[in-house]
Amino acid sequence: MKLPLAPIALAALCALCPHAASAAMAPTMTQVAGVSVITQPDAVAPLVDITLVVRAGLDRQSMAQSGLAALAAETVLRTPVDGTAAEDAIAGSGGAFTFAVDPSDVRFSIQALPSDANAVLDIARRALAQPRFDALTVGEARNALFARIADDQQRALQVGLDMLSGTLASSANQGLPPNGIPGSLAQFDPAQVAAFYHTYYRRGGATVSAVGPLDELKSDALATLAQSLPDGATHAVAVHVPKLDGTSRQLVAHRNVSAPWLIAQYPAPAIGSKDFGAMLVLAAFMQRTLADIAQVPGVVNPTLASNAVGAIYQYDRAQPSLTLYVNGGIGDPNRTFSTVLSVANVLASTKLQGSIDEFKAMAKGDFVNGASSVQSRAWLAVVFAQSGASPDYVGRSLAAIDATTAADLQRVAKSYLGNPAIALVLPRARG
Numbered sequence: 001m002k003l004p005l006a007p008i009a010l011a012a013l014c015a016l017c018p019h020a021a022s023a024a025m026a027p028t029m030t031q032v033a034g035v036s037v038i039t040q041p042d043a044v045a046p047l048v049d050i051t052l053v054v055r056a057g058l059d060r061q062s063m064a065q066s067g068l069a070a071l072a073a074e075t076v077l078r079t080p081v082d083g084t085a086a087e088d089a090i091a092g093s094g095g096a097f098t099f100a101v102d103p104s105d106v107r108f109s110i111q112a113l114p115s116d117a118n119a120v121l122d123i124a125r126r127a128l129a130q131p132r133f134d135a136l137t138v139g140e141a142r143n144a145l146f147a148r149i150a151d152d153q154q155r156a157l158q159v160g161l162d163m164l165s166g167t168l169a170s171s172a173n174q175g176l177p178p179n180g181i182p183g184s185l186a187q188f189d190p191a192q193v194a195a196f197y198h199t200y201y202r203r204g205g206a207t208v209s210a211v212g213p214l215d216e217l218k219s220d221a222l223a224t225l226a227q228s229l230p231d232g233a234t235h236a237v238a239v240h241v242p243k244l245d246g247t248s249r250q251l252v253a254h255r256n257v258s259a260p261w262l263i264a265q266y267p268a269p270a271i272g273s274k275d276f277g278a279m280l281v282l283a284a285f286m287q288r289t290l291a292d293i294a295q296v297p298g299v300v301n302p303t304l305a306s307n308a309v310g311a312i313y314q315y316d317r318a319q320p321s322l323t324l325y326v327n328g329g330i331g332d333p334n335r336t337f338s339t340v341l342s343v344a345n346v347l348a349s350t351k352l353q354g355s356i357d358e359f360k361a362m363a364k365g366d367f368v369n370g371a372s373s374v375q376s377r378a379w380l381a382v383v384f385a386q387s388g389a390s391p392d393y394v395g396r397s398l399a400a401i402d403a404t405t406a407a408d409l410q411r412v413a414k415s416y417l418g419n420p421a422i423a424l425v426l427p428r429a430r431g
Contacts, residue, residue, distance in 0.1 A: 032223045032226050033203065033223060034204065035203050035206045035229075036208070037210075038208070038209040038378075038385060040211040040212075040214075042212055048114055048374070049111045049377075050208065051110070051208070052110070052207070052208050053107045053209070054105060054106050055204065055233075056234075059236035059237060059318075060199075063239055065196075066176045067176075067179060067185040070179045071180070072196045073099040075131050075193055079130070080132055086124060086127035089123050090120050093112065095112035095113070096111040096112075097109075097110055097123075101179065102318070107382075108124070108128070111374070114213040121225060128201075128225075129229075131197060138188075141193075145179050146185070152179065157261065159423075160253075160424075162178075167265065168321055169319055171240065201230075202232040203232065204232055205233060206226065208225055209378040209382045211374040249419065249420070252423075252426065253423070254425075254426050255428065257425060258427060260329075260424060261325065261327055261328060262336075263422070263423040264344075264421070265321050265422075265423075267320070267321060267322075267416055268314070268320040268322040269320060269416070270387065271315050275416075277399075277400025277402075277404045279322065279416070280367060280397065280404075281356065281360055282322070282412055284359050284366055290310060293326075294309045309325065309326050316379070347417060352406045352409060356405075356409055
């Protein structure tokens with residue numbers, strides 16, 4: 001049987017962002033004080049973003065320390081600098097100081113207007129170099145994480161992704177919730193947070209990535225940030241557990257949501273794999289297919305439908321994955337869920353007919369648009385540099401998409417779209 005490729009609207013295919021494509025110049029990387037420094041000068045960007053990536057993520061925690069990595073990072077943000085929490089002081093200058101915890105890393109993003117960048121960067125540097133581990137600062141950090149966790153628990157997609165994170169992890173601690181859980185966070189005292197910071201906040205394996213009008217920065221600004229951490233390397237805490245096998249891999253959670261959600265996750269290739277470009281195209285194919293399925297009776301708003309279904313290729317993770325998600329509130333959930341999974345099975349077992357150029361164009365548009373903010377550009381340069389080759393994320397990705405053939409797409413679908421891990425996020429029973 002042959003599977004015809006549905007036509008895509010010209011507007012969707014031409015959604016490439018010209019500014020983003022031109023602004024995403026090939027990054028350059030140097031070594032400063034044992035730290036990789038990546039720069040992407042962009043004179044027309046409205047903001048400067050400096051991202052610092054440190055090997056202090058989930059895999060530096062034991063299973064009993066869920067949330068400790070996030071608490072250490074949040075404590076940095078809440079550390080007073082000249083009497084004001086660093087996060088608030090930077091916000092007062094019109095900037096932002098945020099963090100995200102990944103399986104292997106914690107990444108801090110420092111954003112500012114070009115004219116304020118040096119002052120803002122100095123605040124962040126001082127907080128990173130000497131965090132305050134007193135009971136008040138750690139307590140404020142803990143409360144901030146409690147609020148973040150509560151917010152995440154109201155978002156069905158995030159709940160599902162957190163549930164599935166452990167199914168592909170090579171080490172169990174890499175699958176822990178990024179921000180921890182309230183029960184574990186409540187037990188950590190300031191001494192434990194300080195010990196985690198002093199053990200894992202080291203230059204070894206760290207990266208500084210900067211994007212924007214970098215001419216405004218002092219000549220030693222990035223080197224000074226890199227040197228805010230002491231020298232030395234760290235090692236992950238290995239926690240091995242049996243993989244989740246079997247014919248049924250279904251996880252269920254109940255939350256205060258109005259409709260059930262299905263989140264299905266498949267393993268996916270890493271950036272350096274020969275299958276990388278084909279998976280980018282496959283994600284675009286699945287995104288379009290899911291959007292078509294969502295156009296069921298009762299859905300009158302295309303924007304609502306597109307937001308309620310999707311395909312996410314998380315190639316920036318230690319264990320890359322392709323995730324398909326559907327909000328059951330857009331139609332008959334049983335029909336929608338079964339159709340989504342059957343599409344993946346059919347694609348893996350049938351022969352594609354026709355050109356895939358439309359889907360390749362869509363994949364290019366998705367990638368370039370997803371790399372349009374200074375924060376995403378700074379992070380992607382790190383991810384691609386860590387893959388062992390050039391940090392040129394735009395050039396490498398577009399070349400990989402261009403090289404993809406219909407046979408590649410078929411092979412990748414067959415190789416990866418097998419037995420998914422499934423998370424169901426269901427509404428709580430109302431009594």
